[in-house]
Amino acid sequence: DGGITQSPKYLFRKEGQNVTLSCEQNLNHDAMYWYRQDPGQGLRLIYYSQIVNDFQKGDIAEGYSVSREKKESFPLTVTSAQKNPTAFYLCASSPTGYNSPLHFGNGTRLTVT
Amino acid sequence: SQQGEEDPQALSIQEGENATMNCSYKTSINNLQWYRQNSGRGLVHLILIRSNEREKHSGRLRVTLDTSKKSSSLLITASRAADTASYFCATVPGGGFKTIFGAGTRLFVKA
Numbered sequence: 001d002g003g004i005t006q007s008p009k010y011l012f013r014k015e016g017q018n019v020t021l022s023c024e025q026n027l028n029h030d031a032m033y034w035y036r037q038d039p040g041q042g043l044r045l046i047y048y049s050q051i052v053n054d055f056q057k058g059d060i061a062e063g064y065s066v067s068r069e070k071k072e073s074f075p076l077t078v079t080s081a082q083k084n085p086t087a088f089y090l091c092a093s094s095p096t097g098y099n100s101p102l103h104f105g106n107g108t109r110l111t112v113t
Numbered sequence: 114s115q116q117g118e119e120d121p122q123a124l125s126i127q128e129g130e131n132a133t134m135n136c137s138y139k140t141s142i143n144n145l146q147w148y149r150q151n152s153g154r155g156l157v158h159l160i161l162i163r164s165n166e167r168e169k170h171s172g173r174l175r176v177t178l179d180t181s182k183k184s185s186s187l188l189i190t191a192s193r194a195a196d197t198a199s200y201f202c203a204t205v206p207g208g209g210f211k212t213i214f215g216a217g218t219r220l221f222v223k224a
Binding site: 043044 | 143161201213215217
């Protein structure tokens with residue numbers, strides 16, 4: 001049963017701490033993405049990766065970091081430099097090619113206090 | 114950067130009625146996609162229309178694309194309470210790779 005798994009579903013952290021969100025896919029997709037969604041808003045692209053060991057900044061990369069050491073995994077670290085980290089984070093994947101739709105995980109809701 | 118803008122922001126209809134949502138975008142595109150999101154969940158892909166297509170159907174969904182006006186519409190016919198969700202349009206700008214989402218339309222279907 002292929003899909004994308006994001007864990008945990010809810011995450012709570014104190015201000016000043018780094019936190020890593022997990023994203024794993026078994027769809028054999030080359031491309032993976034991280035989006036941020038704020039209440040009542042659309043999705044904003046944080047980082048994306050088209051191939052293992054390569055990734056590019058999206059529109060709001062400041063305060064975030066990623067790695068892509070394996071095809072199946074694309075973890076996102078929210079660093080203490082991110083000024084407003086509380087949000088809903090969505091990971092997605094797609095086959096290579098710009099006419100390929102995205103497959104999404106069910107998200108991680110991060111709350112930083 | 115927001116590429117797509119949906120209209121209306123929110124829509125409330127009775128079960129059985131049709132729901133129409135519109136999307137406008139700014140630059141040339143490779144394709145336009147529509148997604149659905151239930152509250153607190155990830156997005157689910159509904160339909161993709163390529164820049165050289167004008168209309169596409171999938172079950173109760175009908176999507177149109179007018180590249181001259183840089184706009185698209187999503188029609189859901191004979192709506193059901195289970196269609197209650199947020200609907201997003203997304204575009205892949207021409208020559209690019211990133212998928213960019215609009216702010217979405219919240220649809221509420223009353224039983």
